[in-house]
């Protein structure tokens with residue numbers, strides 16, 4: 467007879483560990499922990515101890531990812547990867563990234579306490595870099611694991627003038643091997659990431675957990691409305707070519723349109739007005755537009771609609787319009803089979819939602835079947851010290867993961 471796993475104790479331990487890891491920071495009184503920093507070294511030594519206590523063999527790969535391996539019950543078995551990142555933004559919360567690593571670790575602890583091994587190995591990965599703070603390039607850890615780390619990145623220099631190559635060497639890694647750090651594509655059984663939602667949807671639904679169906683793709687463009695400068699007092703209202711008035715009409719239109727399409731977000735975050743003088747009619751207004759949706763065809767079609775609308779608005783206001791692309795990233799659907807197992811494990815009531823933010827899972831998904839679980843952010847706040855999670859939600863996530871492991875075991879046996 468198997469002993470029941472004490473998920474209350476394990477989830478309390480996860481909360482305490484999040485608190486402890488938050489104390490390893492580059493700043494006094496705030497949590498900032500970037501790629502290969504001194505506090506990351508302290509985190510590694512602490513996480514290594516926890517992993518070893520949970521019966522894992524620990525290694526640090528050439529990109530500075532810490533990986534604990536818990537062997538399978540049979541030789542030559544495949545490996546399930548569970549992880550998230552250990553780096554943070556500046557003045558971060560305690561749970562973004564760390565929660566996913568510590569939940570993976572707790573799953574292995576639960577197995578180890580019962581001296582149980584599964585027909586697949588489990589590796590818990592703490593990615594070294596996800597946020598893109600130090601070298602302004604995100605997902606360095608998961609890129610290395612998936613073999614998509616471009617060696618040219620090693621020449622990037624941080625604000626202090628430190629080359630990534632030297633930072634890796636200094637950390638004890640072999641930077642020349644980053645390209646070869648990757649897993650064999652046939653090795654992993656899949657990748658599972660738990661992450662805080664970082665938004666208000668689960669809180670609004672009063673649900674502790676959500677299953678992620680896809681990570682949204684995004685398209686960014688710049689729209690430059692061009693009119694004519696003029697005197698704020700002498701140019702009659704009916705004879706103006708006010709670029710900002712046209713741009714403003716577009717901002718309202720983008721918001722109106724996006725509200726009518728489920729899962730679509732449209733954000734104008736920047737507006738650059740020229741000449742930007744209090745008594746001069748704006749001659750130019752340049753807007754940024756960030757458009758996101760989990761389905762690439764929907765996003766493309768909404769973009770076409772918005773571009774046509776911008777053109778119409780420009781004409782109505784007697785303005786010229788220049789539209790230039792800034793960046794584009796396709797949507798990343800999660801693996802159907804693993805996501806079904808995760809949904810079953812989480813229970814019927816668990817909502818399925820899309821992720822509006824990028825995660826390591828986005829880099830992992832093209833490489834190995836990937837699935838993702840969100841934990842409610844009670845105040846919807848993230849990338850901020852007020853970010854938090856409820857202990858009972860963490861417990862619900864842990865219990866879901868344990869059921870997922872069982873279901874994967876059953877599916878694996880077939």
Ligand SMILES: [Zn+2]
Pocket residue numbers: 551562563596661825
């Ligand atoms: Zn994160």
